Amino acid sequence: MNSTAPLLQVEHLTLDYRLPRRRLFAPPPHHRALDDVSLTLARGESLAVVGESGSGKSTLARTVLALERPQAGRVVLLGRDVFALPADELRKLRRHAQMVFQDPYGSLDPRRKVGWIVAEPLDALEQGVESAERRARIAETLQSVGLQSGDADKFPHEFSGGQRQRIAIARALITRPALIVADEAVSALDVSVQAQVLNLLMDLRERLGLSYLFISHDLAVVRQVADRVMVLRDGRVVEEGEVEGLFRAPQHPYTRALLAAVPRIGVPRRRVTAAP
């Protein structure tokens, strides 16, 4: 794998969702969820994607992870063009990019123990991991997110929302990825819990050299975690820039409108403090 290439390059992605045909002989209508979207993410960098609901953020996240196939454009991860790879090569590449979803209740299988849930990507993507190593990886990963190795034998319902999101993060980390795609990863949490999970994500970034594609509708959160911000509107990139500059002097009226709609934008960067 080419280590001088950017971690992730997204080039001119266009993705149309087909909608149900309204009349028998009419061409099937479509909805353009991504329209010529490009971005670059360096190793260790954190890029936020912001935009209103329906702007295409989750579609972009899924397409970057090759869970959705675009009509046009390329996703190049670690120098590999993901949609040009044979299935077995793509499977090998998947361990380098993992997703953390929004919902800490819905995204964890309630019938499975935490150890099984956390190890699932390892079991699916890395062959030949011996059971002792597997156990050690589960324990090490749980500890890295502030949980205990013994938590592997518990069920998700024994944990709070914030702890469940730590489990979801552990699950994303167990294959030792370079890229984490976080789609509204703290949006379902209370503000004080949100602050703890954001601090964890920032610590992990430093400790493990992770890159984040951090998707959020919440600009206060974005300001704390991102180096750069990309603003999506109706599937198009309307503005992109360094986080401080973009917050200080947004160029596009849409970005200004988004910023004007945020009440707690005055929060400090980096170290997040819980609201009183």
Ligand code: ADP
């Ligand atoms: P966001 O995450 O920013 O809220 P999404 O990427 O989920 O936006 O959706 C972008 C647009 O694509 C929305 O208009 C949404 O209704 C539409 N969309 C998303 N998924 C599908 C799908 N599977 N089929 C048809 N339309 C979809």
Ligand code: MG
């Ligand atoms: Mg979404």
